[in-house]
Every structure is written in C-alpha cells, then in structure tokens.
Amino acid sequence: MSNDAPLAALVRTRRLSVRFTQEELAERAGISVRTISDIERGLRRFVYRDTAERLAEALEVCGTDKEDFILVARGRAGAHEPGVQRPGRVSSGRNRVPIPPTALIGRDREMEMLLGAFREGSIRSISLTGPGGIGKTRLAVEAAAAARDIYPDGVFFVPLTSCESPARVVPLIAEAIGLIEPGTRTVADLSAHLTTAAILLVLDTFEHVLAAAGSVADLLSGCDRLTLLVTTREPLCIRGEHVVALPPLGLPPVGSADLSSSAAGRLLLERATAAKADLVIDEEASVLLGDICRRLEGLPLAIELAASRVRHLPLVKLREQLDARLSLLTHGAADLPRRQRTMRGAIGWSYDLLDSRERSLFRSLSVFRGGWTLEAAQDAWPTAQGDVVETLGALVDKSLVVLNGVQSQVPRYSMMDVIAEFAREQRDRYGEGPPLLRSHASYFLSLVERTEKKFGTSAQEEAFEELLAESDNLRAALEWSLTEGDAEVGLRLGAAVWQFWRAAGYLSEGRTWLEQALRATVGGSQELRAKALWGACWLAFQQDDLRSTRLYSEELLEVTDDGEASLMRRNALTVQAMVHMAEGDFLAALTPLERSAEITDASGVSWYVATSKLNLALGLLHLRQLDEASSLLDQALELYVRLGDHRFAARAQTYRGHLELLRGDAGRASDLFLRSLRSFNEVDDQDGIAEALEGLAAASAAAGGMDQAALVLGVARHTRERSMSKMLPFERALIDRWLDEAQEALGEERWADLLGQGSALDVAAALELVS
Ligand SMILES: Nc1ncnc2c1ncn2[C@@H]1O[C@H](COP(=O)(O)OP(=O)(O)OP(=O)(O)O)[C@@H](O)[C@H]1O
Ligand SMILES: [Mg+2]
Structure with a gap:
C-alpha cells in the first residue's frame, strides 16, 4: 500500500513514531477517526490544505519536513513522480513504476546506456529483449525510476502481462497516462493528447501483444517527444526500434572463490544469505556457489529459485540436483533456445522439489x-x-x-x-484447467455480487478499489464465461459490475462485455437481462451515444413492461427520460420521471428514492419549476448524506447550484458549486469535477467576474479533455447563457487567452482562485 498511497505510509509511520492511536491523532488534529483510518488504508490519498496542516501539526512535523508532508498530503509530492499524474475516476496507482524490494545488482553498463539514450533523445524506441527471467522488467523498472528527471511530463509503467488482446494495448496506455474514455480511445486520440509531451512509457511484456506493434509505431511517429522502453521476449520490428538483447549477469570465473566480482555471484550470495542468515560462506561454499551460478548461466530468476533452497539443501546436494536436472534437459526439448531451457529446467527443478x-x-x-x-x-x-x-x-x-x-x-x-x-x-x-476456470469464474461472480451491495453507500470507494485490483481476474472470468463456459455467468458478472466500469471509465470495454453477454444469452431471465440492459444504456449514454442508448432503452422498456412496478421498470423509465432530456424534450421526460419517482417512493429503497428525486429535479429545473425542484433536491441530498454516497451528494449539490443560478443568486450558487467541487475532488470524480467547475464559471460570470469565469472554464475544459468526457447537451443548456455573456464582454481574443491560461491550472489552483 505504501507505494500506491504515499500519504497512508507517511501518516501511519509518523503516528506510530509519536505513539498516538488513531483516536488520539484524530482528536489532536480535530478530524474524524474515520478520516484517519481511510487515509491509513489508502482509501483517501489526498486531503485539503487545511487538513494537511492540522495533521502535520498534530504529528509534530516541522520545518521543511512539514512542507514536504503537506505536499504529499495534497497529492503534489514529486509532481514528476511516475504515475502521480494519473487522474483516474477511480485512482489506482497501478501504473506507477513499481518499487522493487531489493537493490539492483550489476547492469551498470545497461543503465548507463539507457540513461544516456534517454538524455540524448535521438533513440526513441528501445526494446529490451531476452528470455523469461533474464531481468528485462527489473532493468526497465530501474531505468524508468532513474529517468524521472529527464521526462518532465512523466514516466509511466504499463504492465501488459495480463493483456490478452492487442486491441487493448492503446486503451491501456491511455489509461496509464490518465486519459479516460468515453469513446474508443484510438492512436489518434492518444497522439493528439501527447503531441508535445515529454514522456517515457514503459511497455512491459510486449510479446503477448506483438500485433499491436503497428499502433505503437504510429503513436511514436505522432508524438516527437515520446520515448518508449519496451520489455519483450521478441522485438517489435518497427521502424527506429533499437533492440538491446539483454545478456545474463556476469559469471564468476571457474574455480574462483571470489563471488563479489561478478553480478551473478553477488545475486546468488545476497539471495542465499537472505534465505539462510547463518549460511557459512567459506572458500568451499564460494566455489560451489560460483559453480551454481555458471550452471544456471547467470539467469537471475533461476539464481533466485536456487538460492531459496539453500535453507534445506546442503550446497553440494543443491549443485548435484541442479546438474542432474539440467543435463537431462539439455538432451530433450532441443527446439528451445539454450537459456530458455535452462530457465525452464530451474523452474522444473523447483517444482519437483515441492511436496x-x-x-x-x-x-x-x-x-x-x-x-x-x-x-x-x-x-x-x-x-x-x-x-x-x-x-x-x-x-x-x-x-x-x-x-x-x-x-x-x-x-x-x-x-x-x-x-x-x-x-x-x-x-x-x-x-485441471476446466474445473479451475469454472470455479474461478464463480468465485469472482460471487465477489462481484457481494461488492455490488456496497455501491451507493459509504463503502463504495472501497468496493471500487477492490474491483480495480481484480480487473484482470474479472476480464478472465468474463472471457471464460462467454467463450467456453456459462454465458449466464458472464451476463451476471457484467450486470453486477457495470457501475464500477462506469465509475472507472471503462466505458467501451464494459459495453463490449455487456453486448457480448446479452447476445450470448437470448432467452435468459428477464430480470437479469433488464439489469444488463440498464448497464448498457448508461455506459452508452455516458459516451454520448444516444442512438445506442435509445436502442437498449427500448428493449429495456419492453423487457420490464409486465405491469409490475419493479425497480427495473423504474430504471427503464429513467433511461427513457434521460434520452428525452438529451434530445432537449423536457416535457416528454416529465411523465417517465414522475412515474419512476412514484415507483421508488413505494419501494422505500433509499438510494433509488434519492436518485429518482434528483432526476426529476433536473427535469423541473429545465422547465423552470424551481420551488418543486428545490424541495426534491433537499430531500435527495439528505438521503445521500445519510447513505454516505459522497459522489451523488455532490451531484445534488451541483444541481442546487444551478437552481440558485436560475433564481438569480450567483453568490449562493457559487458557494454550492464550490462545495461540490471539493467533494468531487476528494473522490477524484473527473466528470463531477468538470461539472462543478462549469457551474462555477457560470456563477462567476453571473456575478460579473468575467475574467474568473473564463479562467475557471479553462480548467473545466482541460479536465474534460484529459478525461475525454463530454458535456451533455442539457448540462450545457443550464450554463450557456452566462458563459455567452462573459465571452461577449471579454471579446474573442481575451476570452481565448484566459481560457488558455485556465487550462494550465489544476483543480487545486482553481479552488484557490475562487475561494
Ligand atoms: N540485476 C538484477 N538485480 C537483482 N535482481 C534481479 C536482477 N535482474 C533480475 N532480477 C530478479 O530476477 C527475477 C526475474 O527478473 P525479471 O522479472 O525482470 O525477468 P524478465 O526478463 O522480465 O522475465 P519475463 O520475460 O518472464 O517477464 C526477478 O525477481 C528480478 O527481481
Ligand atoms: Mg518481465
């Protein structure tokens, strides 16, 4: 957790060193125990300046340490730290350059060569090749970490190990650098975003997805300050690729007892003494260890496997066994390259020794x-x-x-x-494959169905984090269900997890799974089908794909049209209303909105009750029925607060901002938008941040602050661009009037200039600007 959540590690270590309990710290800092606990569990990665300062004081951090502490607490430490820039809606830290638990051994020449090339900048595509276990990833990770200062716009690590489809490579890169859909992310989208960015991208384990080499080449030619470091067992064979075939670690000379002069010798010695602290390293042992290094051809992973055995096997035995196993192998499996055979031999040997x-x-x-x-x-x-x-x-x-x-x-x-x-x-x-794959899918189905219950509650962020960690397992379970296994399992998985996809920004991917599952299960349970269709509707809607939303929504209305006032019927009506609103027909939206509110009121399920009120209020806002809208928003907000759904509470707050704006109270509107901006920022909800900023810009304009309006709108646009999210037409309709006024008052040139200045600011700067 410490790598992923630097604040968590910092607060916890510091708290333990000053010997406070979480409760004591909370009391001293005047913040809730819950906040401390969330911070330490990595669920809250940033806090406001005020909270940061109070924490620093309570933890007795002073001087420059205090400044550093506040930077970490505000999420600004090392703005160039790899991956810190990733503004995912669900923050993951998965694309940070991993921090290895042990020191790099040897590889001085390679490190020098790589850093030299990065600095010089003329080679922009370097592929580290070699067999599995030779240390490609390890070297790439070290080089990436050392290259941070060379790339002002960031160093990003993109693990492709679990990426089964070449088509997912570009979306994964986009995600790594913080671009979130909607829409399919193409090389063109990425290039447009990266044109001038000085970035190092590490693509790890490319041999799985060699067919994506063309896209990577296109990306490279579209962005002249982008450098790629790829680890792969096979070269990509693209123009300009500089292949570095990684040699094994240097070996100790035959018969020598000097292990420290060679990298392989040092690695074995280090790992062996870590496994058995009291290992006696006399001359005989050193010669034996040297032999083992040579037998394992200096392959780091093979050396690590052998080293872990010194605890239970005398060195002589270990060498004997390895010798026997590896000689056996040299005779068979002749089609594999030698080092690969040695590596497999070392793994096979380790496996044979297991009980x-x-x-x-x-x-x-x-x-x-x-x-x-x-x-x-x-x-x-x-x-x-x-x-x-x-x-x-x-x-x-x-x-x-x-x-x-x-x-x-x-x-x-x-x-x-x-x-x-x-x-x-x-x-x-x-x-054993088939039964294992089946139970894997059913395990993840039950995990997802369990986690789903936390959506819309205060445990939602935690649930999203858990699903994010399991994304690759979920993909594998879906893949198995929809190709070899049980398609209904796939449909249940998709239906239960789509709200996470929506929050995490996996819109196209989520839709593809849902569509595939819906196609594969014609005639299944109506209720399940409705739930999956509901997901497909929202994912498409979020992508601004009204045509598909309408199509799914028609099927959803049909499936739920059985005279029952079920929650699914309510969902179908809500989507129908959203489509009407997106088309600008608010009057047509009113009937389904009112009907869904009736159904949810009768159901008594709080989150739905709140959300139907929220939606109805939105329709009423557009129809200028402000008093009714106001009372609905108050009720919705109260319910969300009670449920602990901070995202939706913030959304209700944004709508109230619009309401005050329509009533002509720009000051109150501004306050409300500011509040929702802070909340969205806490949960890193990019869409929400953009909406609140847009509201804030409109409120500034309404209050006569035209410069501020343009600056804040610039921040909003940049947020939207980065997360590739679009403003929905009915959102725009609420603010256009004021923004038009600002634009007119400022004149084209000044307006454009201020928008540009705003786009260079981040949310925190925007908050300071307007607070
Ligand atoms: N120079 C080194 N110093 C210390 N440990 C190393 C070094 N090189 C490799 N290792 C260790 O050896 C193991 C295998 O290395 P790594 O995972 O980098 O291999 P790889 O070439 O990327 O393999 P694959 O093709 O399977 O991805 C890891 O545990 C790694 O930490
Ligand atoms: Mg690797």
Whole structure:
C-alpha cells in the first residue's frame, strides 16, 4: 500500500513514531477517526490544505519536513513522480513504476546506456529483449525510476502481462497516462493528447501483444517527444526500434572463490544469505556457489529459485540436483533456445522439489490473472488439501510466488511470468484447467455480487478499489464465461459490475462485455437481462451515444413492461427520460420521471428514492419549476448524506447550484458549486469535477467576474479533455447563457487567452482562485 498511497505510509509511520492511536491523532488534529483510518488504508490519498496542516501539526512535523508532508498530503509530492499524474475516476496507482524490494545488482553498463539514450533523445524506441527471467522488467523498472528527471511530463509503467488482446494495448496506455474514455480511445486520440509531451512509457511484456506493434509505431511517429522502453521476449520490428538483447549477469570465473566480482555471484550470495542468515560462506561454499551460478548461466530468476533452497539443501546436494536436472534437459526439448531451457529446467527443478500439496496449490494458482488474495487462493484450491496460508507461504519462500504489498490490509500474491506459464502447463497436463476456470469464474461472480451491495453507500470507494485490483481476474472470468463456459455467468458478472466500469471509465470495454453477454444469452431471465440492459444504456449514454442508448432503452422498456412496478421498470423509465432530456424534450421526460419517482417512493429503497428525486429535479429545473425542484433536491441530498454516497451528494449539490443560478443568486450558487467541487475532488470524480467547475464559471460570470469565469472554464475544459468526457447537451443548456455573456464582454481574443491560461491550472489552483 505504501507505494500506491504515499500519504497512508507517511501518516501511519509518523503516528506510530509519536505513539498516538488513531483516536488520539484524530482528536489532536480535530478530524474524524474515520478520516484517519481511510487515509491509513489508502482509501483517501489526498486531503485539503487545511487538513494537511492540522495533521502535520498534530504529528509534530516541522520545518521543511512539514512542507514536504503537506505536499504529499495534497497529492503534489514529486509532481514528476511516475504515475502521480494519473487522474483516474477511480485512482489506482497501478501504473506507477513499481518499487522493487531489493537493490539492483550489476547492469551498470545497461543503465548507463539507457540513461544516456534517454538524455540524448535521438533513440526513441528501445526494446529490451531476452528470455523469461533474464531481468528485462527489473532493468526497465530501474531505468524508468532513474529517468524521472529527464521526462518532465512523466514516466509511466504499463504492465501488459495480463493483456490478452492487442486491441487493448492503446486503451491501456491511455489509461496509464490518465486519459479516460468515453469513446474508443484510438492512436489518434492518444497522439493528439501527447503531441508535445515529454514522456517515457514503459511497455512491459510486449510479446503477448506483438500485433499491436503497428499502433505503437504510429503513436511514436505522432508524438516527437515520446520515448518508449519496451520489455519483450521478441522485438517489435518497427521502424527506429533499437533492440538491446539483454545478456545474463556476469559469471564468476571457474574455480574462483571470489563471488563479489561478478553480478551473478553477488545475486546468488545476497539471495542465499537472505534465505539462510547463518549460511557459512567459506572458500568451499564460494566455489560451489560460483559453480551454481555458471550452471544456471547467470539467469537471475533461476539464481533466485536456487538460492531459496539453500535453507534445506546442503550446497553440494543443491549443485548435484541442479546438474542432474539440467543435463537431462539439455538432451530433450532441443527446439528451445539454450537459456530458455535452462530457465525452464530451474523452474522444473523447483517444482519437483515441492511436496504434493504445494504442487497442487501451485497449479491451482495458475488460474489467476493480475494476482490474487489469500481468500481467492483458498477458494481455488479445490479439496483444501492443507492449510492454504502455510502452503502459500512455502511457495513464497521457494520464490515461486511473490507476496506484494505486505503492509496493505489485503495482501496480494502473484507469480512471475515464466513461472506462471510453467504452472499453467502443469495444470493442463493434469487436466485441471476446466474445473479451475469454472470455479474461478464463480468465485469472482460471487465477489462481484457481494461488492455490488456496497455501491451507493459509504463503502463504495472501497468496493471500487477492490474491483480495480481484480480487473484482470474479472476480464478472465468474463472471457471464460462467454467463450467456453456459462454465458449466464458472464451476463451476471457484467450486470453486477457495470457501475464500477462506469465509475472507472471503462466505458467501451464494459459495453463490449455487456453486448457480448446479452447476445450470448437470448432467452435468459428477464430480470437479469433488464439489469444488463440498464448497464448498457448508461455506459452508452455516458459516451454520448444516444442512438445506442435509445436502442437498449427500448428493449429495456419492453423487457420490464409486465405491469409490475419493479425497480427495473423504474430504471427503464429513467433511461427513457434521460434520452428525452438529451434530445432537449423536457416535457416528454416529465411523465417517465414522475412515474419512476412514484415507483421508488413505494419501494422505500433509499438510494433509488434519492436518485429518482434528483432526476426529476433536473427535469423541473429545465422547465423552470424551481420551488418543486428545490424541495426534491433537499430531500435527495439528505438521503445521500445519510447513505454516505459522497459522489451523488455532490451531484445534488451541483444541481442546487444551478437552481440558485436560475433564481438569480450567483453568490449562493457559487458557494454550492464550490462545495461540490471539493467533494468531487476528494473522490477524484473527473466528470463531477468538470461539472462543478462549469457551474462555477457560470456563477462567476453571473456575478460579473468575467475574467474568473473564463479562467475557471479553462480548467473545466482541460479536465474534460484529459478525461475525454463530454458535456451533455442539457448540462450545457443550464450554463450557456452566462458563459455567452462573459465571452461577449471579454471579446474573442481575451476570452481565448484566459481560457488558455485556465487550462494550465489544476483543480487545486482553481479552488484557490475562487475561494
Ligand atoms: N540485476 C538484477 N538485480 C537483482 N535482481 C534481479 C536482477 N535482474 C533480475 N532480477 C530478479 O530476477 C527475477 C526475474 O527478473 P525479471 O522479472 O525482470 O525477468 P524478465 O526478463 O522480465 O522475465 P519475463 O520475460 O518472464 O517477464 C526477478 O525477481 C528480478 O527481481
Ligand atoms: Mg518481465
């Protein structure tokens, strides 16, 4: 968690060092225990300046440390820190350059070469190639971290390990650099965004998606200050690609007891003493270790696997066994390149040394994509042949499984690529694939259906974080359900998770899954179908694709037209009304809006009750029935606050801002927009931020602050551009009048100039500007 949420680590460490409980800190700082707890769990990554200062004081941080603390707390530390720029609607930190837990050994020449090339700038596409386990990713990560100062617009890490489809490469890059759909993100979109940005993109594990090499080449030629560092087992073969075939680590000379003069020797020594602190390293041991390095050809991953065994195997035995296993291999599998054979041999050897329980768990774990939790591992291990914690721990000790994020509340485990491939092969040899894939899908279905219950409550952000961490597993489960498995499982998955897709900005991807699932399950349960259609409607609507929204909504109305006043019927009517409003026909929207409010009132389900009131209020605002709208908004806001849904509470606040604006009270409107801007900023909701800023710009203009209006609108436009979100026509209708006035008053030139100045500001600067 500390890498992902620097504030979490900072507050926790500091609090423990001054020996406060969370409660004591909360009291001293005058903030809630809940806030402290959310910060420490990484659920809140930034706080306001005021809160930051109070925290710093309560934690007794002073001087320059205090300034640094406040920067971290405000989310501004190292504006050039990799990935900090990612403004996802659901912040993930997944694209930060990972911080390795151990130091890099050797690779001085390669580091020098890479940094030299980055600085010089003439080579803009470097591919690190070599077999699995040779250290491509490791070197790329180090080089990226060291290159931060060279790329003022950022260094971004794009893991492609779990990316099965070349078509997803461009969207993944877009996501990494903070561009969120709607709409399909194309190379052209990306190039337009990156034209002048000085950025280093690390594309890790490209061999899965070689067919995307063309798009990457186009991207490169469209952006002249972009540099690519790719790790791949095979070159991309694009123009200008500079291939660096990574050699293994340098070996100690034959018979030498001097391990420290070679990188392979140092790595083995370091890992072996980490595994067994009391390992005696005399001359004989050093010579043996040197032999092992050479036998393993200086392949770092093979060395790590061997090192993890020194705890239980005397060095002589270890060398003997490796020798036997690897000689065997040299005779067979002749079609593989030698180093690859050695690597596989080392993995096979490690696997053979496992006991049968460990082997069985190891094979089962191969079903996961993008890591797993302890609970998931438990579920994947069919007959619970032992204690999963203990067996998993044994696999970690033997370097076959990696434990990530020890400090986080829910630790995650993963496997290195080559090891995962080996595990999948073993699993398939045992014919364990189909039942494992089935139970994987059903595990994630129940996880999603459980998590879904938290949507619209104060636990929503936590739920989104969890789903984000499981995105690759969800994709794998959907893929399996819709191709080999049970399509209804896919439909249930999509229907339960679409609200997360919407919040995370996975609009096209989510729609594709839902459409695929809807096609694959004609004739299934009406209720389930309605839920999935409802999702498809909203995802399409959010993309401003009214045609598709209308089509889905017609089917949704049909499916729910059984005379029952169900919540699904309410959803169908709401979407119908939204389509009318988007077309500018507010009168036509009124009937379905009123009907849905009636249904929800009768249902008594608070979130729906609130949301139907909110929607109806929006319609009424446009029809200038302001008093009625006002009372509905008050009721909705109260319900959201009670439920703890901060996003929707902020949305209600924005609408109230519009209401005051229509009533002619620009000061009150401004206050309300400001409040909603702060709330949206807290949860990093880019759409919401943009809407609140637009309202604020209109309120400034209404109060005669024309310069401020243009500046704030500039910030809003930039926010929209970055997140590629569009203003809906009925949103624009609420503010156009005032913005037109401002534009007219300022004149074309000044207006454009101020908009441009505004687009260079961030939300925090906008807040300062108007506060
Ligand atoms: N120079 C090094 N110093 C320390 N550890 C290293 C070094 N090179 C590699 N390692 C370690 O060796 C293991 C394998 O390295 P890495 O994952 O970078 O291989 P890779 O070439 O990217 O493999 P793959 O093709 O499977 O992705 C990792 O645990 C990594 O930390
Ligand atoms: Mg790698």
